[in-house]
């Protein structure tokens with residue numbers, strides 16, 4: 001058994017209870033343990049004379065125990081019950097200080113007068129004298145793991161403390177160090193002047209000096225990012241060996257499609273189209289992420305791909321998260337393909353059974369060229385005659401499994417275009433979606449207005465309502481977004497209805513409509529249709545309008561209790577009203593007293609309009625753990641690196657990884673054996 005798969009309970013000192021504690025931390029094997037790094041260090045080399053001690057400055061003191069006293073008692077100190085106090089006097093040649101421990105009576109058996117010990121702690125004034133309260137202690141002379149050195153501080157489980165962690169690490173390290181494999185090839189280590197793996201592991205846990213700790217951290221950050229990128233390039237190269245479908249583009253046809261547009265494509269859109277058409281003409285399947293802020297016009301770009309696919313005699317499938325979006329896409333495609341005989345259909349689970357059956361049939365016989373659908377698209381019965389392209393819109397709305405399912409429905413390898421409005425900084429996109437090629441649409445269609453953001457508290461509601469009346473008089477339409485967290489909770493929907501009645505009364509004779517997730521699919525389509533035709537002037541809605549609804553004249557949005565929404569969600573909502581040349585107004589009415597985090601979020605949303613900047617702020621406010629939680633897929637959890645902070649390292653690691661896979665796509669060369677082995681170690685649990 002190697003260290004990588006030896007269970008932690010084999011380490012001396014780890015029983016079942018402690019093992020469970022390690023498992024809670026995600027540590028199962030000796031390998032996991034050695035790669036469980038401290039999150040910070042403490043310098044405990046600051047040996048001081050007792051007379052030099054001053055309040056609140058942690059310090060290390062060596063001395064002889066000159067007095068011991070154990071008192072058993074019962075009283076409350078800072079709301080905690082105290083049963084015993086153990087106090088000792090410690091002296092060196094400069095003076096004397098008392099050390100105090102609460103409820104640790106057993107120490108009286110361990111520490112005796114005459115013992116020479118080292119203690120580490122913060123002196124505090126107690127009973128008018130400086131004392132060390134519950135310091136860590138050790139006998140001196142032994143080589144110490146905890147005192148008189150730089151020590152690592154770890155995230156812990158509740159069943160052990162820092163001291164135990166360090167002890168187990170040291171036992172494991174000494175016992176298993178001969179079984180630790182080198183992770184990075186020698187030539188890379190040499191170029192980067194990284195120490196070997198054994199030395200690096202030793203230095204990250206038990207550094208001799210700050211430089212050693214720093215160098216080890218640097219190495220492991222690099223190593224982690226390097227391996228994530230190796231994985232990315234491995235997947236990419238595997239894809240390039242898969243046989244795809246060559247879809248040759250046809251200029252005449254493309255020009256015809258362009259002429260059917262009522263607008264000129266932006267330069268980003270043009271670039272994206274030509275990139276994608278280039279991909280389709282290659283002999284291996286496309287796997288591209290098209291990213292761009294809400295409203296930048298991703299749909300038309302994808303329509304060109306679908307058009308070429310059908311022009312070449314293949315079918316295309318478009319997966320969308322909502323029915324409304326499905327019908328909206330159909331409208332866009334029908335308009336672009338009006339002179340062709342392409343047949344575009346929508347399939348959703350709310351259609352009559354017979355109709356669905358007919359669609360399935362027509363798909364299988366090839367009578368339908370482009371199918372747009374919600375989850376209904378990934379049902380078992382759906383079969384294609386000749387699928388060439390899969391488009392997944394608003395990919396963050398789908399689970400990993402769903403995304404994976406659709407392209408797998410066929411024996412052939414269709415091209416795959418994934419679209420997302422979740423703006424992620426490019427560096428993150430590279431490391432998170434690294435196996436996808438990335439195209440970003442940077443510019444917005446011409447003439448789009450920057451929204452006028454207004455954030456007020458409850459006391460300005462009347463003012464807001466009169467503002468809304470003015471906009472209605474100018475013939476604009478309005479969204480009112482109401483936070484219904486659990487759409488299936490009657491209580492929440494009831495308050496939505498109360499709001500609906502109130503708005504209908506206050507804004508009469510203008511008409512108010514209501515839109516929420518519990519409505520039947522047909523009702524939803526009807527309401528959106530009325531809103532589109534301006535029969536409804538104010539649409540009171542839950543966040544279901546967040547995705548894709550496109551109504552150009554609705555340029556005003558009021559968000560109730562915006563503090564209950566996340567930044568990304570608010571940004572998506574705002575995207576609804578930036579669809580035309582009318583000035584958009586985005587109004588937030590928040591509670592009077594907000595938490596700091598909520599205020600900060602609302603501050604950001606009302607001062608920043610660039611989706612990418614908002615994503616970065618979101619990352620800062622929420623912290624990477626939370627942020628990655630829902631977007632990371634198939635990439636192992638990063639333990640020490642942070643792609644945003646370590647961007648430069650990421651770029652470098654990426655380049656190294658690229659060269660490795662380019663020269664040795666199967667990792668067969670002897671100098672890359674270590675990469676193979678380390679991948680096996682690192683990815684055994686995390687690969688999906």
Ligand code: ADP
Nearest residue numbers: 263264265266294295296297298299300445446
């Ligand atoms: P998203 O990228 O959020 O999916 P859409 O594709 O829904 O955005 O496009 C938003 C709106 O912008 C649509 O009404 C679309 O017709 C329009 N649009 C797209 N490209 C352009 C352009 N180049 N010029 C003007 N309007 C455009």
Ligand code: MG
Nearest residue numbers: 298299393548
């Ligand atoms: Mg869209």
